[in-house]
Amino acid sequence: MRIGVELVSALIVGVAIGYMLDRWLGTTPWLMLLFFVLGSVAGIVNVYRTASGLGQTIGYPRDTENEDDSGNAR
């Protein structure tokens, strides 16, 4: 459930941004398509981060602050 929510919410935000920009700039439907792709990528990135145990944080691994093992694979 948590992973699915991560994926879908980024997609929703991406499409919403694209839709708003299209309405504003009158470029229907191109920006929405672009942001649909960006949103799905962001969703996959979110899922990857959640799944690979980097925490649900958006940022990248913190600089070995409290992670002593070198599992900093992106």
Added chain:
Amino acid sequence: MAEGGHSPLAQFEIKEFVPIQIGDANLAFTNSAAFMTASVVLITIFLVFGMRKGALVPGRWQSMAEMSYEFVANLLRETVGNEGRKYFPFVFSLFMFILFGNMLGMIPYSFTFTSHIIVTFAMALVVFIGVTILGFVKHGMHFFSFFVPPGVSVVLWPLMIPIEIISYLSRPVSLGVRLFANLTAGHTMLKVFAGFVVSMGVVGGILPLAFVVALTGLELLIAFLQAYVFTILTCFYINDAIHLH
């Protein structure tokens, strides 16, 4: 059985207790507001009366109050560190409010205010906006470096930065939707299976009845777990805003 009042979704209906209309705004005191008030009052009673004696060797009640305090304090210390102490009142209030809301919703015939997306999304938005402001206050314009992943070549920046921004903006959506979806799905499922008990009769109804009992236990777990998830994500976000990467 009367039709209409027994749909599995009837439990989520908003009922106005005291209609208040100011201008165009409908500020009626609804069952949702009543349960929010009840949860705040119960938290206050739980904590204030639990700690009234302040005994060195705590009784049961005081022990529970101290446990919930320490639980959130440890959570905050582990994820944010000592700088997080300042934000403890906010995080603790959030945790207790959601926990009591979820738990009150488990009482039969009661209303679960966390099963309304407007409530959870408003709370998520408060967290999101607060954390963003915190990031700007702590780091100024340097906060934008948050959206530039370290170790990525400049060529990829135009691609990575929009993805990071969308990823960042999706936080309140996922935070709000997660709580709402879990609570709504769970409570609907409970009611659907409870409906099977009635419709399948005395003999056939035993199986769904056992299932409802098991589901109730699961829902209690989810009620706690989702309050915990909401809280720990808030801690993560505060940590991000303070430490940036």
